[in-house]
Amino acid sequence: MKLDLLVRANEIRTMDPDRPIATAVGVIGERIVGFDDEIASMEAERSLDFGDACITPGLIDAHCHTTWWGLGLDAVDLSGCRGLEDVYSKIEAEVERLSGDAEAWVHGTGFNQAHHGGLFPDIGRIDDITGNRPLYLRHASGHSSITNSATLHLFGASHPTFQDPAGGIVVRDADGNPTGVLEEAAQGLVQALLLPYSTERIVRALDAATERYAAQGITSFTEAGIGGGWIGHSPVEVAAYQTAAETGHLHARAQLMPAMDALQPITGHPADFHHQGAGLGLGLGVRYGFGDDYVRFGHVKVFLDGSLLGATAAVTESFCGHDHNTGYLLAEPGTYRERALSAYRAGWPLALHAIGDVAIDLAMDLIEEAQDRYGRGEAPCRIEHFGMSRPDQVVRAGILGIAVAPQAGFIGPLGDQIVTLVGPDREAWLYRGRSVIDAGALLAGSSDLPVADNNLRRGMQSAVDRRTDKGMPFAAGEAITPEEALRTHTEWAARATGQFRDKGTLERGKLADFTVFSESPLTARNIAEIDVVATILGGRLSYDAREAHKNSTPELQLLSVTN
Template structure:
């Protein structure tokens, strides 16, 4: 027998307790067939030798926003501006670049008020720079954006009797004048002017993004919201993923979470859908797991509250130093509406991925998961709470009893940890973006970047999970620190369990997909995981990234 590929390395970390390490692995097609003595004496069509490197399972980003990031690669990068004068200069330069077309949009991404002494751009100044051009500057959290008067006119926000949409706010000053800030679901008013993005444009964004994913050692990702709501880019967004895969332009495996708004009422036989004959799903009864190894449906994505930085996350105690929204954020819909729609989706075969950052939102998320599982049993994949940002001890305990997975972003700790700590105050710091307590409780801790909210250098995120240090050197909930091996598992084994794909990925075992990350040092033994290099990435037995090329 001749293998398609043999990889040798100084060390191969499998994360399989039956064979924790190896020095060689064999591949046929896209699958692993054996290690070391199991492939001894066999030849292969190709060999990849990494005598000074460590091979691990390919990294999994369990929650990110790929088209959003890919499209934003051509927008103004506001994350580098320090002080509003620099931001205004970037906007002015983009207006000049766009030339004479008055309808061309001015796009920017990565705004964070902490880079500007807590201030937001002045709408009058933006109007001076942009005139009648539409403007769309996205906050780094994704839960707010900044626009100008011209755009607010286009969406009708200046008309008498304008009403904020459910789950969103066009922010106004004390005199009732718009500030240019648009929060949560109200962003959909602006995005409606841009949607739908063309499939070809989305294919280009996916290619640009996933080429960069491969360079970070990422072989799989979960796309946290497609096809609907303010997070979707087209009602036929899945077609872009399929087209990218067919043309060899998708350089990592995609698991797609349809947004709850993309689901609609479906009916079947009276005995179907747990004996109720109806639920919330997609046409033809397509549900979780449908697809192939490159593009497959995952959980249904449900937004329940907003962001921590914007103080729109729904909490049970006041935020510090923020007076908007009664100082406790808000849910994006009524509990009654969530219950009807979420239970209908679960009944139709969709495991739940509930965005809940504030503890009030987490309370509701846990109640919905509890009711869904009691009424309809467990599904193929565990239900998830996305972010689990401000989680009380009792919520950790309840989540463990329900057997859920959670995706707090350790990568937030460095760049925005100081802001998060200041927003909740000393009494709640220990609840922020937990690690150790989640593992100890028995819940699944899945690693994710939430790109582009934070970057997708998952090595940096893993190191933050280990040291819990902010950019200014403050320690955020030091007791929540995890080990380097735990950090690696969050982006491999545990991410695979959280996405319901542990049978195919997450550990290196015979029969699993031949997806590997090759590092210059062992991420388990390195003094600083963030400082090791990605040497290569292998997707299904083929190089998707090679630093040596």
């Protein structure tokens, strides 16, 4: 038998306790067939020798927003603006650029009021710049956005009979006039004017986004919400992923979480739904796990509350500087219970967005009832973000056997802002690591891109040193080891997404997905400073920077991978 690919390196970290280190790995098709002595006598069609580099399992981003980020790559980037005059200047330049197209919207992304003295843009000033041209600026958190009077007029927000949608707010000033800020589900009022995006446009966004994923060493990701709610981009969004995979425009493996709003009542034999005869799901009874190695369904995504950055997360005690503001749940607990249990009994494990401790209590109540009534599934239920969790909630997470997906990557760029909002007494509860592991829950690594970047090396280093960009400690007692940080994006992410049989460690029979680092993340002085030399997806290079690394130049090569 002949290998399709033989890969060598001085250090191959398999993350498999039975064979933790190797120097050679053999691949046939897209799967690993052996290591070292097991393949020593076998010839290979192709060979790749990475010398002193370190190879690990391919990195997994367990929670990100790929289509959203890809679509935003050609929007006005406001993340680097400092001061509102800088924001107004960028909007003005975009209006000028669009002057030849009277129908074009102004799109922007990455606004964060912390960079502007806590202020949001003045709607009068924006109106002067944009006139009748619609505008949509996404907040860095994704849980609010900014628009102008022209857009507000399009969905009737200025009409005296207008009512806020369930789970969202059109923010108004003391006189009752809209400020242009939309919170949570109110963003759907603008998106209803833009959606659905075409499959072709989503494919282009996926192509651009996942090329960049490959450059970060990412071989798999979980898309945290498609097909419905304010997080979806098209009712047929799955078709865009399939098309991207079939045409070589998907450069990492996608697990797709349908938004709860995308599920519909389904019926069948009573025995198929735990003797209740109906549940919530997708057509034909398609459920979690359906798909192939490139595009597969994951958990159902349920939004319970908002964000810390927007002070809309549901918390027990008020946010600092926000008297009597404890955020809010996006729907009534009874509504969540009915829908979440219906989805779970139809075969969909739950991924519950819960950032504040009030929302985390509700998430755990829902998970506990679902598991007690219908049993535990192959994939663990998840709590997305787990942003501010009390000690008793961490213990309960371990008892329930759930996975949590906090974002260590938030600590550097957003940590100071978050601590200011919650205060020193609650700092130790933020975006935990150590205590989750010790409690026996699964800690899954994720970026939440585009809220923070998807440089997972930077996130892993933040999980280890727990310091903000200003050098301040951030829940320092939650620090984990470099090996644990790597496991959050390999083994533990695979377990949390229910895909450990195929990925997360390098073992015979698993997918040949590798990340090649310039040095070992386990022993590097600073994980954030090591380079991604190459990325291999199913035995094919999806990214190759060996020449750039050798010559110390910024050039890179992005390679198409087809299945």
